[in-house]
Amino acid sequence: MSMRLTVFAALFFFLAGGAAHAQLSDAGDPEEFAEELKRGEADTTEGKEIDPWEGFNRKMFAFHNVFDENLLVPLAKVYRATTHKKQRKGIRNFLDNLKTPVILANDLLQGEFDRAGDTLGRFAINTTVGFGGMGDPAERIGIAQHSEDFGQTLAVWGLDTGPYLFLPFFGPSTLRDGFGAAVDTGLDPSFYYRSDAMATAKYVRAGATALAIREPLIEPLDDIKENSLDYYASFRSFYLQSRKREIQNGRTNYDELPDIGDFEEFDEE
Amino acid sequence: MNFIQKAAVAVLLAVTVAASPAFANDAAEQFVQKVLDEAQPYLELEDEQAQLDGIATLVDKYVDMRHIGYFVLGKSARQITSEQKEEYFPLFEDYARSIYQEALTRYSGERLAVTGSVDRSEKNIFVQSKVANAKPGDEYADTLIEWWVHVNNDGEMRIVDAGADGIFLSIEQQETFTSIIADNGGPPAGIDALIENIREKVDD
Numbered sequence: 001m002s003m004r005l006t007v008f009a010a011l012f013f014f015l016a017g018g019a020a021h022a023q024l025s026d027a028g029d030p031e032e033f034a035e036e037l038k039r040g041e042a043d044t045t046e047g048k049e050i051d052p053w054e055g056f057n058r059k060m061f062a063f064h065n066v067f068d069e070n071l072l073v074p075l076a077k078v079y080r081a082t083t084h085k086k087q088r089k090g091i092r093n094f095l096d097n098l099k100t101p102v103i104l105a106n107d108l109l110q111g112e113f114d115r116a117g118d119t120l121g122r123f124a125i126n127t128t129v130g131f132g133g134m135g136d137p138a139e140r141i142g143i144a145q146h147s148e149d150f151g152q153t154l155a156v157w158g159l160d161t162g163p164y165l166f167l168p169f170f171g172p173s174t175l176r177d178g179f180g181a182a183v184d185t186g187l188d189p190s191f192y193y194r195s196d197a198m199a200t201a202k203y204v205r206a207g208a209t210a211l212a213i214r215e216p217l218i219e220p221l222d223d224i225k226e227n228s229l230d231y232y233a234s235f236r237s238f239y240l241q242s243r244k245r246e247i248q249n250g251r252t253n254y255d256e257l258p259d260i261g262d263f264e265e266f267d268e269e
Numbered sequence: 270m271n272f273i274q275k276a277a278v279a280v281l282l283a284v285t286v287a288a289s290p291a292f293a294n295d296a297a298e299q300f301v302q303k304v305l306d307e308a309q310p311y312l313e314l315e316d317e318q319a320q321l322d323g324i325a326t327l328v329d330k331y332v333d334m335r336h337i338g339y340f341v342l343g344k345s346a347r348q349i350t351s352e353q354k355e356e357y358f359p360l361f362e363d364y365a366r367s368i369y370q371e372a373l374t375r376y377s378g379e380r381l382a383v384t385g386s387v388d389r390s391e392k393n394i395f396v397q398s399k400v401a402n403a404k405p406g407d408e409y410a411d412t413l414i415e416w417w418v419h420v421n422n423d424g425e426m427r428i429v430d431a432g433a434d435g436i437f438l439s440i441e442q443q444e445t446f447t448s449i450i451a452d453n454g455g456p457p458a459g460i461d462a463l464i465e466n467i468r469e470k471v472d473d
Binding site for chain 2: 223227228229230232233234236237238241242244245250251252254255257258260263266267
């Protein structure tokens with residue numbers, strides 16, 4: 001089970017950032033905005049404070065990248081070469097649709113009943129009219145996809161992010177979100193079905209999820225690796241920034257960004 | 270206006286201010302739209318090098334590299350020596366320019382248009398933009414591209430950061446730079462190490 005869990009969670013998480021859908025709706029309730037923005041406030045620890053396990057994390061990151069470069073990326077390239085963009089979109093939709101129970105449970109745990117309704121509606125529409133989840137007609141009628149997971153639920157409940165944590169296969173996370181990912185595995189009904197067919201299905205799902213997440217990130221991560229002075233620190237920053245925004249349901253809390261401040265005085269010494 | 274009227278206006282204003290912590294800023298929006306309009310012809314060029322050169326001109330004109338260069342040093346901005354500054358800033362500008370070039374050429378062939386703005390303070394405004402001519406299924410159709418505009422002491426607007434979907438470049442650079450400085454023993458030695466790191470990257 002542990003291997004399945006890790007692979008699955010890795011995929012699930014690896015690109016929480018890249019997979020996060022930007023949804024900036026202009027309409028809405030200002031109080032709700034404020035509430036959503038507040039969630040990220042506990043997550044303000046920067047730099048060293050957020051990464052007390054940096055030594056360990058760097059070793060794990062280096063180890064993971066060997067696996068990433070030699071196995072995951074070559075497979076993702078094969079996946080890209082053998083599928084059409086539309087097919088990959090369909091596969092992503094299908095995998096997203098499978099996440100419905102986890103998203104729904106977390107919508108409810110967060111008291112987000114409107115979003116829970118969206119999740120149910122999307123599932124009903126996409127599973128039927130959307131050919132078992134391959135299509136996303138719900139999106140076209142205005143019910144946008146959103147992600148939720150137990151890490152986000154814990155954030156809504158006020159739990160601090162805890163230290164940054166990078167585990168091989170599992171990808172970037174934090175103590176809170178890593179724990180959340182384990183809980184999400186238990187929120188998925190497929191966890192409770194034991195049969196050979198189900199075991200195979202889970203492996204296929206984990207593998208497909210890994211490729212579906214990694215494939216669109218081939219160039220972005222290559223760019224970061226190429227341009228960054230410190231790939232580890234850049235990767236951590238990109239991950240934490242995008243994860244924070246995801247927890248805030250796709251909004252940015254501008255007040256919380258570090259102060260770029262006035263540096264003109266610095267040149268007047 | 271009599272006293273009552275003035276008081277009523279004051280109360281109204283106070284309520285409006287309290288109710289909306291962030292205002293749109295027309296001047297900053299116009300500034301960014303102007304920059305984007307100037308970038309447009311470059312993004313349409315077929316020749317990649319001409320595209321990069323065009324963007325470089327705009328970056329030099331509108332992006333406050335000195336400001337960003339200090340910001341990304343974090344606390345070390347106060348400790349960098351004048352000798353180090355002389356080495357650091359030209360290298361940083363080369364490095365940061367190339368990052369902006371690469372980020373912007375991703376949108377080549379697209380037309381970016383300002384969609385709104387958020388005032389964080391009088392001097393810090395976030396101008397939001399999107400791909401205006403996106404076709405359905407376009408990779409960047411839903412990407413929110415933001416420009417952090419800073420008003421300097423002379424009242425001039427300069428860009429100090431760019432972000433996509435809430436991920437900001439300068440913030441990422443600050444984390445990277447401060448990490449290198451710290452891992453090399455902090456300033457001043459850590460700053461020397463950082464300068465060498467940038468030099469290697471730029472020379473590549």
